[in-house]
Amino acid sequence: MAAVEIRNVKKVFKREATEIVALNNTNLDLESGGFLCLMGPSGSGKSTLLNLIAGIDRPTSGEVIVDGKNISNMSESQLATWRNHTIGFVFQSFNLIPVLTAFENVELPLLLTKLSRSERRAHVEIALSLVGLTERSSHYPRQLSGGQEQRVAIARAIVTDPALILADEPTGDLDAQSADEILAILEKLNRDSQKTIVMVTHDPRAAHHAKVTRHLDKGILLPEGVTA
Amino acid sequence: MIPVKYNFRSLVVRRVGTMMTIGGVGLTVGIFVSILAMVNGLENTYVNSGEPLNLVLLRKGSQTETNSYYNRSFKGIVETMNGVQAVSGEILVIINHPRLTGESANLIVRGISDKTFALRPKIKLVEGRMLKTGLREVMVSRSVSNRFKDGKIGDAIHIGRTDWKVVGIFDAARTPYDSEIWGDYGDVAQELDRPIYSSLLVRCTDESSLKDVQQKIIDDRRLQMDAPRETEYFGSQVGTAAPMKVLGYVVGIIMAIGSCFAVMNTMYAATAYRTREIATLRVLGFRRRNILLSFLLESLLLALIGGALGCLFALPMNGISTGTANFITFSEIVFQFRVTPRLMLIGLAFSAIVGTLGGFLPARLAARIPIVRALRTEV
Numbered sequence: 001m002a003a004v005e006i007r008n009v010k011k012v013f014k015r016e017a018t019e020i021v022a023l024n025n026t027n028l029d030l031e032s033g034g035f036l037c038l039m040g041p042s043g044s045g046k047s048t049l050l051n052l053i054a055g056i057d058r059p060t061s062g063e064v065i066v067d068g069k070n071i072s073n074m075s076e077s078q079l080a081t082w083r084n085h086t087i088g089f090v091f092q093s094f095n096l097i098p099v100l101t102a103f104e105n106v107e108l109p110l111l112l113t114k115l116s117r118s119e120r121r122a123h124v125e126i127a128l129s130l131v132g133l134t135e136r137s138s139h140y141p142r143q144l145s146g147g148q149e150q151r152v153a154i155a156r157a158i159v160t161d162p163a164l165i166l167a168d169e170p171t172g173d174l175d176a177q178s179a180d181e182i183l184a185i186l187e188k189l190n191r192d193s194q195k196t197i198v199m200v201t202h203d204p205r206a207a208h209h210a211k212v213t214r215h216l217d218k219g220i221l222l223p224e225g226v227t228a
Numbered sequence: 229m230i231p232v233k234y235n236f237r238s239l240v241v242r243r244v245g246t247m248m249t250i251g252g253v254g255l256t257v258g259i260f261v262s263i264l265a266m267v268n269g270l271e272n273t274y275v276n277s278g279e280p281l282n283l284v285l286l287r288k289g290s291q292t293e294t295n296s297y298y299n300r301s302f303k304g305i306v307e308t309m310n311g312v313q314a315v316s317g318e319i320l321v322i323i324n325h326p327r328l329t330g331e332s333a334n335l336i337v338r339g340i341s342d343k344t345f346a347l348r349p350k351i352k353l354v355e356g357r358m359l360k361t362g363l364r365e366v367m368v369s370r371s372v373s374n375r376f377k378d379g380k381i382g383d384a385i386h387i388g389r390t391d392w393k394v395v396g397i398f399d400a401a402r403t404p405y406d407s408e409i410w411g412d413y414g415d416v417a418q419e420l421d422r423p424i425y426s427s428l429l430v431r432c433t434d435e436s437s438l439k440d441v442q443q444k445i446i447d448d449r450r451l452q453m454d455a456p457r458e459t460e461y462f463g464s465q466v467g468t469a470a471p472m473k474v475l476g477y478v479v480g481i482i483m484a485i486g487s488c489f490a491v492m493n494t495m496y497a498a499t500a501y502r503t504r505e506i507a508t509l510r511v512l513g514f515r516r517r518n519i520l521l522s523f524l525l526e527s528l529l530l531a532l533i534g535g536a537l538g539c540l541f542a543l544p545m546n547g548i549s550t551g552t553a554n555f556i557t558f559s560e561i562v563f564q565f566r567v568t569p570r571l572m573l574i575g576l577a578f579s580a581i582v583g584t585l586g587g588f589l590p591a592r593l594a595a596r597i598p599i600v601r602a603l604r605t606e607v
Contacts, residue, residue, distance in 0.1 A: 085513075091508070
């Protein structure tokens, strides 16, 4: 079964009287266990496509089917629950909650589940151990390096064991060494845990970790192997 | 549910704004509780006064002892009624006397009988001695002694044409008698040339005889008297606190509106500062109502801390003695501020209302922020 199916998706943003076509007639199939990298210049529509797959934005027309469910017509509440169960999102700027410790940040998505306190603790500890940050669990984000913050963000993304991990320029704010560490973790999650990953990046080196790379240009998703 | 520690720690991070808002709400609640404590103290002075088996006999149509008078022979008629245990005939006059602060106020001078203390067992002589008949002596309540000039033992208070020596101080247990000066009935009546009674205080033997006596007095066409219970008589004067109560609520509402805006301002700033956090929480799966509740809870927390602080501000007011005009007798009524647990709960509820009203619009805004736009916000 395809993990992600994009069918004739169009996304138009309205800025006062002007209409900007961010995505036009986009079609995409990503198999379960795949690792797709989306590349393209700024404004090409790659983040828009990622947001549509994440269910945090809605297409103007077309269908977005993730894990067999058409999310285009879901209500806000249904989408929120769906996001919690189905996806893990990794942001460029980590987006950790500054007043919560690493442990508490990772635990956040689990607060929406029916897991007991001890079960949540066990899940968080596993997620933090997968990114190698067990010993930093009581640290606040300001006490961590950028690379460590992003690893906490990845732990938060995987703690609910989602089928799909979406990463929006996950190495964009990191030095080369930290970026390599993050990409290695994502690659490992894809290889060992069979997580389907969609990653947006500008960095060609990051793209090498993905199994498939697709380019976007001016809202058009180009065929595999074609660059903008 | 978003954990409360998130809200609490966020308040700590923005400590300057948080402290200012808490201070503002605290001041509002403190003033509101203080005004209520004043009203409560004044009401309590009347509500908890009087003995249940005592009747106060007033001339028909008189609302208070100060504008009641009748012939002294009536006392004999009442004394001989079955069920009457004791009767104290008393006279009341109002004098103008300076306070310690300089300005003057009306004070009640009560001419008492040898039964007065027995019929009012809560009232105790705490300093000096009892009056002696014919010597132009007075006793003053402790409140009058503390608040008015010439109120100490050995001082002299001018009543009528002569000076009366203060020989005793009594504690009237926070009843309206706490605002009075007591002299001997015969001396007061003679000094002011008023051979009448203002009121008769009648002690009945028990509850059933009290009702009989009450009915007999009302039915006796010679007397033309009203005979409320002493407790009911004082209870009917609670209305004197009404203007203060209205003032308290008006001031409270005006200040509450101001505090609502302070909370609103703080919470709007919090929403603006944490736009990206809110969007992140939404991406993680938290619903709009989770965000709404979380921010509402935060403003509630902010206001409740302020409310608790306000109650603490008001606490030292408890027991402070002050006075106001009794709008029925036009004399000074002395009372104490009473900060009770009930008033503190009202103060907390008041702060909760301020927090909820002030926090609702910012919380709604936080819940409605579009995720994609919010994620692009620079912090």
